Amino acid sequence: MPKYTESVPAQIGITTANSILAVLNVVGNSLVCLVVIRHQDMRTSINYLLMNLAVADMLVGLFFTPQYIFKHMFTHPGGLAGNVLCRLLTGSNVAWVGGAASVFTLVVIAIERYSAVMDPFGNKGRLTKRRLKVIIPMSWIFGLVINFPGFVVKNFDEKAKFCIRRYSEQWMAKTYTLIWFLALAFFPVVIMGALYFRVVYTLWFQRVEHSAFDCRQQGVLRVRKRVTLMVVTVSVIFAMCWMSGGITYLVAFFSPVFGAGDVAYVTQSTVVMFNSAINPIVYALVNQQFSRKIKYMMCCGCQSISNGIHSATEEPNMQHINEILPPMQQTEDTQL
Numbered sequence: 001m002p003k004y005t006e007s008v009p010a011q012i013g014i015t016t017a018n019s020i021l022a023v024l025n026v027v028g029n030s031l032v033c034l035v036v037i038r039h040q041d042m043r044t045s046i047n048y049l050l051m052n053l054a055v056a057d058m059l060v061g062l063f064f065t066p067q068y069i070f071k072h073m074f075t076h077p078g079g080l081a082g083n084v085l086c087r088l089l090t091g092s093n094v095a096w097v098g099g100a101a102s103v104f105t106l107v108v109i110a111i112e113r114y115s116a117v118m119d120p121f122g123n124k125g126r127l128t129k130r131r132l133k134v135i136i137p138m139s140w141i142f143g144l145v146i147n148f149p150g151f152v153v154k155n156f157d158e159k160a161k162f163c164i165r166r167y168s169e170q171w172m173a174k175t176y177t178l179i180w181f182l183a184l185a186f187f188p189v190v191i192m193g194a195l196y197f198r199v200v201y202t203l204w205f206q207r208v209e210h211s212a213f214d215c216r217q218q219g220v221l222r223v224r225k226r227v228t229l230m231v232v233t234v235s236v237i238f239a240m241c242w243m244s245g246g247i248t249y250l251v252a253f254f255s256p257v258f259g260a261g262d263v264a265y266v267t268q269s270t271v272v273m274f275n276s277a278i279n280p281i282v283y284a285l286v287n288q289q290f291s292r293k294i295k296y297m298m299c300c301g302c303q304s305i306s307n308g309i310h311s312a313t314e315e316p317n318m319q320h321i322n323e324i325l326p327p328m329q330q331t332e333d334t335q336l
Contacts, residue, residue, distance in 0.1 A: 003160065010263045015068055018065065019065075021273040021277045025057060025058060025273065029279070031294050032050065032051060032280050032294075033055065035290060037051075038297070039293055045126075045128070046109065049108060049112070052101070053105045053106065056105065056139070056143075057098065057102055058098070059098025060096075060276040061095075061277065063089070063093075063094040063098070064095045064272075066089050066090040067163060068269065078156060085156070086155055087152075091163035093147060093150040096150060100184055101139040101142065103184050104139035104142045105139050106234070107188050108135055113196070113228055113231055116224065117198075117199045117203060146184065153165045177254075181249065185243050185247075186243075189242070204225070226287065230283060233282050237275055241271045241274060242272070248264060
């Protein structure tokens with residue numbers, strides 16, 4: 001299989017795809033963060049986790065670009081300077097830290113959804129602000145720890161003109177790749193699959209006498225379904241993207257079919273970029289509250305550009321909007 005650095009069509013295709021995905025990634029995830037920050041009713045535990053996921057996804061988009069986009073605009077230095085640059089910027093190590101943090105966050109979201117649906121009146125799995133202050137930093141510590149070897153062994157290969165991991169022993173590469181696959185792909189997918197299977201069965205397939213619910217309880221059930229559908233969709237896309245990447249990386253080190261630096265190997269970075277860029281689109285399509293507020297912010301931005309100034313007094317009356325919406329849409333996931 002041809003090397004990425006030796007295939008001009010592959011470089012053009014991957015660079016173009018990554019450029020588009022990087023723009024979608026930064027714009028979309030920035031809007032997600034702004035929605036949570038600027039709207040009081042969006043500052044819920046689940047949305048803070050989604051904002052942490054958005055920040056992690058932005059890191060993926062921003063720090064994959066130097067290796068696959070900006071590399072065509074400058075000559076990468078060699079020697080010690082080149083190795084340091086690879087480990088900190090052009091080698092995508094920081095991007096993988098963000099990727100690992102996003103995986104950790106998705107697993108926490110799955111646990112939260114499971115607790116909210118299976119034990120709606122309990123506090124054991126509830127995400128309080130105190131717990132979030134521990135969980136969110138832990139996601140980044142996990143990302144740094146699992147990717148620490150990359151900051152040590154990634155160097156600039158002057159022959160390939162690419163940042164490549166160089167292990168002193170082949171067994172080290174195989175062992176780390178296997179640990180990486182299990183920690184960031186296999187176990188997270190198994191855990192989320194098991195939890196969401198129970199959640200989806202309970203919400204959609206378990207027979208319940210609707211007469212036993214009052215209108216408010218039925219409304220809460222509808223909202224839980226919408227929120228769960230959103231995070232399940234995000235998790236399914238993650239599973240497809242990261243499992244394919246993990247299997248590819250395993251094959252690269254355990255099989256002679258292809259190796260690190262080949263086109264198939266490098267293409268998986270684009271798959272991970274796609275995963276990070278698609279999440280805001282999922283929020284907008286599935287979650288009505290996110291969709292409504294993103295549209296509102298984008299319309300305000302267009303209006304401010306056309307008028308040359310953006311005034312806080314120009315914001316539409318949110319109370320008027322709330323009067324139009326059904327009661328349960330106003331409080332989507334705020335108590336779930």
